[in-house]
Amino acid sequence: MNRFMLRFSKLLVLVGAISSIGAYRGCVFEPLEKDFITTNASINLQGTISEFNADGKWLKNYPGEVRLKKNDIYITNWQATDGTVWKVENVAIQNGINTIEGDVRFKNASNTWVNSTIPEFLVEKKTDLTSQGVQKVFFDYSAANIDEQIKSMGENTLNHTFTAAELDQFVVDVKAKIRSIFISAYNGTNIQLVNAAGTDIHTIKFSGNTRCDYYGESPLDYKNLTKAQTSNIYLGTFKCIVVDDNRLLNSTAATKDDSIAQRVADIGTFIGRTVVHELGHSLGLTDEGNLHGCEGTHNCEGYDASNPSDRFDDGHYMMDPGPKSTIWARIGQANSSTRKAQVPRFNSYNKSYLGIIH
Amino acid sequence: MKTLIFFTLLLLGIPAMAVDVPEGGDAIYHQVRNANAVVFATLTSSDKSFLYFNLLKGLNRKMPATFKIGRALAPGHDQLVLKNTATYLLFLKVNRLSERLGIYSLAMGEYSVSPMNRKFMNDYESVISDYMKFRGNNAALAKSLMLHVDKRIPYLQYSAVKDMAMRGMLDETASTELAEKMRNGIIVDPRAKLEIVRKISKFKMTTYTPILEQLIVDNSENVSVKSASLTALDHMGQVEALRRVAPAMLEHRSGRLRRVTIDIVKPRN
Numbered sequence: 163m164n165r166f167m168l169r170f171s172k173l174l175v176l177v178g179a180i181s182s183i184g185a186y187r188g189c190v191f192e193p194l195e196k197d198f199i200t201t202n203a204s205i206n207l208q209g210t211i212s213e214f215n216a217d218g219k220w221l222k223n224y225p226g227e228v229r230l231k232k233n234d235i236y237i238t239n240w241q242a243t244d245g246t247v248w249k250v251e252n253v254a255i256q257n258g259i260n261t262i263e264g265d266v267r268f269k270n271a272s273n274t275w276v277n278s279t280i281p282e283f284l285v286e287k288k289t290d291l292t293s294q295g296v297q298k299v300f301f302d303y304s305a306a307n308i309d310e311q312i313k314s315m316g317e318n319t320l321n322h323t324f325t326a327a328e329l330d331q332f333v334v335d336v337k338a339k340i341r342s343i344f345i346s347a348y349n350g351t352n353i354q355l356v357n358a359a360g361t362d363i364h365t366i367k368f369s370g371n372t373r374c375d376y377y378g379e380s381p382l383d384y385k386n387l388t389k390a391q392t393s394n395i396y397l398g399t400f401k402c403i404v405v406d407d408n409r410l411l412n413s414t415a416a417t418k419d420d421s422i423a424q425r426v427a428d429i430g431t432f433i434g435r436t437v438v439h440e441l442g443h444s445l446g447l448t449d450e451g452n453l454h455g456c457e458g459t460h461n462c463e464g465y466d467a468s469n470p471s472d473r474f475d476d477g478h479y480m481m482d483p484g485p486k487s488t489i490w491a492r493i494g495q496a497n498s499s500t501r502k503a504q505v506p507r508f509n510s511y512n513k514s515y516l517g518i519i520h
Numbered sequence: 521m522k523t524l525i526f527f528t529l530l531l532l533g534i535p536a537m538a539v540d541v542p543e544g545g546d547a548i549y550h551q552v553r554n555a556n557a558v559v560f561a562t563l564t565s566s567d568k569s570f571l572y573f574n575l576l577k578g579l580n581r582k583m584p585a586t587f588k589i590g591r592a593l594a595p596g597h598d599q600l601v602l603k604n605t606a607t608y609l610l611f612l613k614v615n616r617l618s619e620r621l622g623i624y625s626l627a628m629g630e631y632s633v634s635p636m637n638r639k640f641m642n643d644y645e646s647v648i649s650d651y652m653k654f655r656g657n658n659a660a661l662a663k664s665l666m667l668h669v670d671k672r673i674p675y676l677q678y679s680a681v682k683d684m685a686m687r688g689m690l691d692e693t694a695s696t697e698l699a700e701k702m703r704n705g706i707i708v709d710p711r712a713k714l715e716i717v718r719k720i721s722k723f724k725m726t727t728y729t730p731i732l733e734q735l736i737v738d739n740s741e742n743v744s745v746k747s748a749s750l751t752a753l754d755h756m757g758q759v760e761a762l763r764r765v766a767p768a769m770l771e772h773r774s775g776r777l778r779r780v781t782i783d784i785v786k787p788r789n
Binding site for chain 2: 196197436476485
């Protein structure tokens with residue numbers, strides 16, 4: 163099964179879930195994302211009219227008709243499907259926000275129309291974004307006490323008695339995890355990790371000073387117009403929250419009996435998420451005037467309250483605001499009480515912005 | 521005068537910084553531990569460089585009757601929009617050099633400014649005093665915060681609940697006490713509700729299933745509270761309750777609620 167078919171089948175499973183309550187649904191498999199920025203004048207849409215059984219399993223697609231709405235106005239008449247797939251091509255996208263939704267219908271065995279809907283989704287056209295080419299990024303671990311802060315988070319949250327060599331390895335492994343979280347988050351964009359600082363290189367500067375205020379800070383730079391900037395990551399604050407406040411053990415499923423590997427994953431994901439987050443600000447996320455950010459240029463919980471969007475998720479999305487980003491989401495867990503992996507990621511809107519500028 | 525001009529130029533030249541703070545970093549505990557001064561003050565005017573305040577009361581430090589806050593000394597300063605004549609609770613960082621010029625900075629950027637109603641000034645003062653008095657004594661702090669929750673002042677209520685959660689003070693007994701307060705309509709702040717819902721889920725307090733259902737179907741509740749309540753019902757295995765509320769959530773305008781509901785009801789192998 164190729165990648166597209168795999169994704170499509172996953173989508174059918176998701177839509178199928180709805181059927182345990184409602185048996186028919188208009189679904190969209192192109193575009194795959196349902197909240198994104200485009201610089202194009204038009205988009206193509208494709209989907210199906212699908213039936214699911216009471217267990218949520220997809221049963222079949224129906225030939226029928228579709229009509230689409232954009233910003234509450236119908237933009238097509240009823241159009242017949244091609245086989246069981248409906249296609250609407252070259253849907254004009256106007257500058258700004260476009261809310262797209264639709265109706266679907268098909269005739270059942272007794273020749274009666276069965277009606278359903280295509281849920282709303284958002285397409286935002288922007289004319290001020292262009293590719294900024296490659297952004298190189300350097301991790302600067304040269305400051306004092308960095309390794310000590312990382313070691314402390316291992317030593318003080320596990321029953322294990324570390325040898326000096328194990329502690330050194332712990333640091334190496336946490337740094338490797340930070341790197342892998344970073345690479346994975348920016349996969350598909352033109353962001354490259356390099357081994358030295360220089361002109362046009364963004365430096366992620368790790369600090370080992372004792373403090374307990376910010377995890378990190380970074381200059382906000384919509385459209386990433388200045389490539390040589392510095393983000394600061396304060397490992398002292400991570401240590402304060404994890405060890406001094408004991409929040410890793412108090413507020414997540416982590417226990418003192420966890421393995422060293424588990425703790426490497428926890429701490430590496432925790433720090434790595436903030437590294438990704440801070441670079442995100444310096445790439446322009448999430449500017450309040452241009453990208454609907456709020457609460458200090460972060461994903462806006464309030465935006466989801468009045469739009470068919472999904473941009474805030476308690477810290478599971480990279481650019482969620484700090485005070486609302488739970489420590490369990492930051493360490494890559496779905497909840498506070500059980501181990502269930504949920505790696506932090508960019509929401510589809512942020513991802514589309516990054517895809518355009520890099 | 522030269523020093524003032526130097527400072528002003530310096531402040532104008534500092535770029536806006538976006539920051540990542542710990543969970544609950546805007547609540548009182550984290551603010552107090554990062555601030556040298558906690559004050560009530562009224563904004564009188566503002567310009568590109570400064571916010572100008574009249575002092576109403578300094579809680580832990582002698583402050584001048586009027587003072588200004590350098591916008592550039594506050595991360596996120598470009599987004600700091602405050603109303604003239606409004607009263608604020610401010611958590612400040614004091615630098616001796618700039619203090620001689622009457623200039624202060626916000627301890628944690630825009631997270632250190634909280635609008636307040638002057639008629640509740642005494643309530644604010646008693647809550648913040650308790651934070652200072654009981655610092656290092658979790659049991660005493662928890663006891664006082666639990667009482668302060670009843671004041672129904674949103675920021676104070678949020679801070680009390682969040683700080684108890686962040687300090688590991690919400691065991692099953694304390695969480696039940698808060699859940700009862702929520703059942704009795706005492707909890708008015710959505711973020712306080714969110715924390716309590718998470719505790720109901722963590723301790724699998726199935727008695728509160730009807731409360732969760734109510735939060736989910738109540739149009740006035742926010743998306744995060746609804747989303748956490750759905751997840752809590754799933755975590756506690758409340759299938760019947762989910763069956764009742766899921767259809768409306770699958771049709772909800774919020775993309776987040778639709779996703780969360782689909783994740784819960786989708787068939788699992």
